[in-house]
Amino acid sequence: MTSLDSEPQPIDHLCREGTADAIALEGRFGTLSYAELDAAVGRLAAWLAQTVPQTGGRVASWMGKTRLACLMPLACARAGLVHVPVNPLLKHMQVAHILADSGARLLTGTKSRLDTLEAGNVPQGCDLAAEGEGEAAIDGWRDFLPPSSAGPDELAAILYTSGSTGRPKGVMLSHANLWLGAVSVAHYLRLSPQDRTLCLLPLSFDYGQNQLLSTWAAGGCAVPLDYLTPRDVMKAASKYDITTLAGVPPLWVQLTEHPWPPETAARLKRLTNSGGALTRPLVKRLQDMFPQADIYPMYGLTEAFRSTYLDPSLVSSHPDSMGKAIPFAEILVVRPDGSLTVDDEPGELVHAGPLVAKGYWQDAERTAERFRPAPPASLYGGIAVWSGDMVRRDAEGLLYFVGRDDAMIKSAGNRISPTEIEEVAVQSSDIVEAVALGTPDERLGAAIALLLRQRGDIEQGQAEHMLKEHLKAQLPNFMQPKYIRFVEGFPRNPNGKIDRVKLAQEFRP
Known part of the structure; x- marks a missing residue:
């Protein structure tokens, strides 16, 4: 190599x-x-x-x-x-x-x-x-x-x-x-x-x-x-003696909804994820289904390719973490003035180093918005990508995703991460996927809408009651959803990620 x-x-x-x-x-x-x-x-x-x-x-x-x-x-x-x-x-x-x-x-x-x-x-x-x-x-x-x-x-x-x-x-x-x-x-x-x-x-x-x-x-x-179905993936993994699979969270959800042949599952050595965070229940399902495979949660953005990964040895103890910088990447967490945050203080993720792209093709205005001089603390210097993603770094140097600054829900004066609500929701029995959105509200500014896909084992009324009790136990009052809707499935963009913009446009209270 x-x-x-x-x-x-x-x-x-x-x-x-x-x-x-x-x-x-x-x-x-x-x-x-x-x-x-x-x-x-x-x-x-x-x-x-x-x-x-x-x-x-x-x-x-x-x-x-x-x-x-x-x-x-x-x-x-x-x-x-x-x-x-x-x-x-x-x-x-x-x-x-x-x-x-x-x-x-x-x-x-x-x-x-x-x-x-x-x-x-x-x-x-x-x-x-x-x-x-x-x-x-x-x-x-x-x-x-x-x-x-x-x-x-x-x-x-x-x-x-x-x-x-x-x-x-x-x-x-x-x-x-x-x-x-x-x-x-x-x-x-x-x-x-x-x-x-x-x-x-x-x-x-x-x-x-x-x-x-x-x-x-x-x-x-x-x-x-x-491929068309998860079974196509399983058949190919078996036919070609596959050791490595890469996916985004919606794909992992689909692949874990079907039993895998034990010999095929045991042959997998690594599973890699990007394009969204893995939830704790999904991590547990992956570990149970693919016991020989290392799981690599990763974070990246096209403007700098890949920024962080979590070492597989830390996945069980820190399943919510994005990990640390990959080779050739320098990752800084900064305040609006460009100074570095302290431990556990949210800030914008800035990526410096040779993986930073050359900008947007024939678009100087948008290039100048995203590609800006690196913060003073950067060792690489030069031009960095200011991601617009809010993260925090703990005392061990591990990063955690808070949310996109432009996706945060501003409700009753609170800045709320949809990711935090979604991760708690999928810990409730029978909930497979969750998307939290902000919807206009005269009193709150934005009310929280929670859209859910369930396995179908529990009647929706009972599932909603269980979910509400779970959310009340896990989240403060200002993070409780005003609207809860069950859906058959979520729209996807061409890269297989949930299309949050389309969901927000189509949602009606």
């Missing part, structure tokens, strides 16, 4: 990190060894360079977890192009915005997706290529490009946020951002060449793309999977 002390390399060099004959990629399309992966990337890069001859040209890809989708991040980099992965769940209007905003010169995708594009969706100067053209290049393009010599600060990718709070904005990532992120995760997860990662998350998601990159940084095997 690459040393933490080594200099960042062009991201396409990852296909040379494993032993030549070791399997690097496996799926329904077959297998690719590391030598075959390097050759395939070289051929695809040559095709891309001929198709888009402008150095730094943006190339968008819109497809599921196919062989081509997995090779695009490396091949674009090798061709001197900038990769713009598009979530396959997005619709034509969202794709049109990304193409126009990024100035993409090429969009490659499945024919069925390309056929949904309407007049005006594809900007002038952007060509379309069906997925089959890229696959044909992988298998037999006449030319081959050697590994690139790109500098660490050169732009390698633009990842668009899900856009749940407005139009997606493109986060610019350099070769160093991607390389160091892959090396960092491979180290703290203790990945090895014997590990096999089932890649479930969208490859357009920084967490999803890192499933590939960190596995390759360790010389292991990545197994991409487009």
Whole structure:
């Protein structure tokens, strides 16, 4: 595995990190060894360079977890192009915005997706290529490009946020951002060449793309999977001898609602979580179902990739913690004036260091809002990401999420973290998922609404009574919800997270 002390390399060099004959990629399309992966990337890069001859040209890809989708991040980099992965769940209007905003010169995708594009969706100067053209290049393009010599600060990718709070904005990532992120995760997860990662998350998601990159940084095997049901995940984990799973909380909830074959569950060595906190009951279910697996709660944001992780040895004793900074990250908790907070004092999480992205693509105003000079106490200095997330650090140096400053519920003069209410709610019998929202109220300013999904074992009236008694015992009066609603399910954004903005828009007292 690459040393933490080594200099960042062009991201396409990852296909040379494993032993030549070791399997690097496996799926329904077959297998690719590391030598075959390097050759395939070289051929695809040559095709891309001929198709888009402008150095730094943006190339968008819109497809599921196919062989081509997995090779695009490396091949674009090798061709001197900038990769713009598009979530396959997005619709034509969202794709049109990304193409126009990024100035993409090429969009490659499945024919069925390309056929949904309407007049005006594809900007002038952007060509379309069906997925089959890229696959044909992988298998037999006449030319081959050697590994690139790109500098660490050169732009390698633009990842668009899900856009749940407005139009997606493109986060610019350099070769160093991607390389160091892959090396960092491979180290703290203790990945090895014997590990096999089932890649479930969208490859357009920084967490999803890192499933590939960190596995390759360790010389292991990545197994991409487009799945419909939790049973599809279980079958693939068994078929491909999976050791590593990455997910977001809603996915873990779904996976723990079904019994796993004991031999498949026992083979898993690590479970990683980001995109939201794991609740105590969910942690307990994961520990019971996967007794041999280490659990890695993590926190990150696209603007700096990943910030913290909790060591598995602390999960049972500190299940609510975000942990400490990952390698290459400096995490500070600061007051509005930029000074450091004291133990257990809430403050804004600020991330400094080489994982900080290069800003938002062609958006100087929003870049200046989020990417600002690091606090005076920073050892790295330079530009840092001011996350907008409120956290606290305890006397042991462990971080705890309080809530997003713009998501805090301001009720009767109190600033209330929805996360705190949700974590208490799911400790009540029969409650699987919970979302707390602030809804306008003349007397309180904002009243608390609590939306819940239950297992269905208890009648809703009884479940609500039990929940209210539980909340009264655990939370102060000003944190008690005014409204409680049971729902069949929660809307998800394209990255699989609960879409809180949509819920807030649709909720009616």
